[in-house]
Amino acid sequence: MRSAAILDGTLGTAARQAQALAGFLREGLSGDPVAETLIFYHDERDRVRLVGLAPTRAVRLVRTATRRPDRIVETLAALATNEQTELFLFAGGAAGTEMATRVACRAGGAVLTDALSIEVRPSLLVGRKNVYSNHLVGRFELSARPACVSIDAGWSDEGRPASLEHRVLSDTDATDGAGLAPFEDLELAAAPPTGDLAEGRFLVVAGYGAGSREHADRVAAAARRMGAVFGVTRPVAMNAWAPMDRLVGVSGVRTAPDLCIVVGASGAPAFSWGIEKAGFIVAINPDEQAPIVRNADVAVLDDGVTIIEELARIVSADREGP
Amino acid sequence: MRILVSFKVTPDFEALREADWAAAAADGVRTRYARRILNCFDESALELALRLSEALADQGGAADLSALSVGGRETEPYLKTLQALGYGRAARVEPEAALDFAPAVTAALIAGYVQQVDHSGLLLLGCRSGPGDSGTMPFRVAENLGWPCPTQVVEMAPLADERVRVACMVDDGLLRATVRLPCVLAVGNAVVSRLRVPTLTDRLAQRGKPIAVLSAADLGVDIAEELSRETCALTGLEAIERARPGVIVHGETPRAKAQALFAEHLKTRMEKL
Numbered sequence: 001m002r003s004a005a006i007l008d009g010t011l012g013t014a015a016r017q018a019q020a021l022a023g024f025l026r027e028g029l030s031g032d033p034v035a036e037t038l039i040f041y042h043d044e045r046d047r048v049r050l051v052g053l054a055p056t057r058a059v060r061l062v063r064t065a066t067r068r069p070d071r072i073v074e075t076l077a078a079l080a081t082n083e084q085t086e087l088f089l090f091a092g093g094a095a096g097t098e099m100a101t102r103v104a105c106r107a108g109g110a111v112l113t114d115a116l117s118i119e120v121r122p123s124l125l126v127g128r129k130n131v132y133s134n135h136l137v138g139r140f141e142l143s144a145r146p147a148c149v150s151i152d153a154g155w156s157d158e159g160r161p162a163s164l165e166h167r168v169l170s171d172t173d174a175t176d177g178a179g180l181a182p183f184e185d186l187e188l189a190a191a192p193p194t195g196d197l198a199e200g201r202f203l204v205v206a207g208y209g210a211g212s213r214e215h216a217d218r219v220a221a222a223a224r225r226m227g228a229v230f231g232v233t234r235p236v237a238m239n240a241w242a243p244m245d246r247l248v249g250v251s252g253v254r255t256a257p258d259l260c261i262v263v264g265a266s267g268a269p270a271f272s273w274g275i276e277k278a279g280f281i282v283a284i285n286p287d288e289q290a291p292i293v294r295n296a297d298v299a300v301l302d303d304g305v306t307i308i309e310e311l312a313r314i315v316s317a318d319r320e321g322p
Numbered sequence: 323m324r325i326l327v328s329f330k331v332t333p334d335f336e337a338l339r340e341a342d343w344a345a346a347a348a349d350g351v352r353t354r355y356a357r358r359i360l361n362c363f364d365e366s367a368l369e370l371a372l373r374l375s376e377a378l379a380d381q382g383g384a385a386d387l388s389a390l391s392v393g394g395r396e397t398e399p400y401l402k403t404l405q406a407l408g409y410g411r412a413a414r415v416e417p418e419a420a421l422d423f424a425p426a427v428t429a430a431l432i433a434g435y436v437q438q439v440d441h442s443g444l445l446l447l448g449c450r451s452g453p454g455d456s457g458t459m460p461f462r463v464a465e466n467l468g469w470p471c472p473t474q475v476v477e478m479a480p481l482a483d484e485r486v487r488v489a490c491m492v493d494d495g496l497l498r499a500t501v502r503l504p505c506v507l508a509v510g511n512a513v514v515s516r517l518r519v520p521t522l523t524d525r526l527a528q529r530g531k532p533i534a535v536l537s538a539a540d541l542g543v544d545i546a547e548e549l550s551r552e553t554c555a556l557t558g559l560e561a562i563e564r565a566r567p568g569v570i571v572h573g574e575t576p577r578a579k580a581q582a583l584f585a586e587h588l589k590t591r592m593e594k595l
Contacts, residue, residue, distance in 0.1 A: 182470030
């Protein structure tokens with residue numbers, strides 16, 4: 001099966017895309033391997049760096065305009081027709097979802113987004129993804145080609161830098177005839193940093209059970225006192241008790257701390273996805289029936305704010321010594 | 323400016339018990355008794371459209387708001403609420419078959435409604451909805467219509483000459499861009515997340531106003547044929563195992579519990595951080 005991993009090197013997320021794709025190619029894909037990476041780039045100066053990121057040895061480069069997913073979609077749809085490419089693999093996130101969907105629509109293919117795994121058999125392509133707000137995993141058969149698959153945002157390959165000897169098979173220029181850009185007057189501002197959430201080793205998360213903005217602030221203060229990174233569940237962010245960039249879960253950040261304390265969250269799967277890679281999970285919740293209690297290593301059945309403040313006092317006293 | 327918001331009403335999946343999900347993996351998901359809720363991204367889209375319409379009015383322009391849902395009678399209370407809030411046209415398309423895992427069919431219905439009935443130049447949809455959670459709907463509709471589609475839109479403001487300035491929380495930052503109508507906007511994690519509540523007076527004023535109910539055939543879509551062309555078919559469901567030991571920490575008082583938690587489970591772990 002002719003297949004390609006796609007890297008949009010015109011975006012600031014190229015390294016993240018490459019790491020996620022590398023992780024997926026190694027552990028998420030079974031059957032036929034993906035043999036080449038197609039890198040879209042704009043600036044000549046990025047070329048060497050981007051080739052170095054590719055998760056496969058074979059690399060093809062296509063020069064294109066920056067932030068023009070429409071141009072990438074046109075190029076890939078043409079490839080599917082001209083070269084009979086049967087599988088395109090995109091990194092997770094909004095850009096991957098858009099490109100996978102649009103290429104499938106244009107080229108008469110099939111699309112699966114947020115794939116946890118893909119099994120490539122001679123005449124069948126089976127993928128798995130979370131459905132029902134992360135309560136279940138669905139198995140899907142993709143019957144049309146090209147199969148356009150974006151991978152789950154949880155895939156990453158951090159700590160395992162690729163050490164491949166890359167071979168650049170071609171470098172084509174697709175900057176001509178770019179047509180009218182669909183968007184004008186672009187201004188990109190750095191997003192509020194969420195790197196501390198993604199990388200923090202000690203995380204405290206406040207859920208809706210905190211009860212109010214004031215209580216969420218008290219949980220944040222206790223987290224600070226213990227040296228923990230502070231995050232919140234979606235209902236907390238939606239009530240503006242904390243900024244949106246603190247959001248942990250499917251629509252926010254996926255974390256992987258060594259220690260995670262969850263204060264007053266029920267443990268809805270869309271949130272649990274964001275902490276399930278944690279080494280050790282503590283749940284503080286008065287409701288013994290809350291799913292978070294069973295999904296934690298240890299649970300305290302009590303008011304979350306009271307316990308986390310007590311804990312912060314104990315931790316501070318312990319650090320200061322007798 | 324003619325603005326259409328397409329929204330979905332779904333069962334509240336959080337209302338099902340864990341045992342229900344375990345059974346669902348084998349026997350299918352039963353959500354008949356779960357309460358219905360508005361998909362959260364669609365709720366943002368509906369409120370953002372109201373605010374866009376107000377901003378247009380402030381600039382001396384006018385907006386013509388319209389709401390659509392592909393769904394059964396469960397969507398009608400929401401459509402009535404939207405009428406009371408200022409959505410001049412409210413319609414639903416009777417699905418006639420289970421379309422939860424057939425986004426291409428739903429996209430054809432929405433695009434058909436835009437082209438043949440509503441003729442709006444600005445279409446707002448939430449960026450994803452359950453139970454399929456595919457996130458493909460805005461792009462599918464945009465492809466059907468041949469329109470651009472900024473995604474993860476979190477803010478929008480009207481500009482002159484049928485243009486809109488949007489802010490999008492994309493993968494690598496906050497992107498502001500100007501887009502010319504016609505276009506689709508896929509609404510993401512907007513801070514504006516709650517749809518306002520209409521007053522009783524507004525509700526009474528709109529009482530009895532009809533909700534248009536259309537069939538797929540009205541929009542030129544043959545659902546059986548479209549379903550037979552589905553290229554990504556759901557073939558099975560699996561339960562997700564998330565259980566951990568869940569050891570309960572005991573103590574007479576909150577302080578005693580916190581002390582036990584620290585001494586027995588956290589002190590050593592924190593020292594290694």
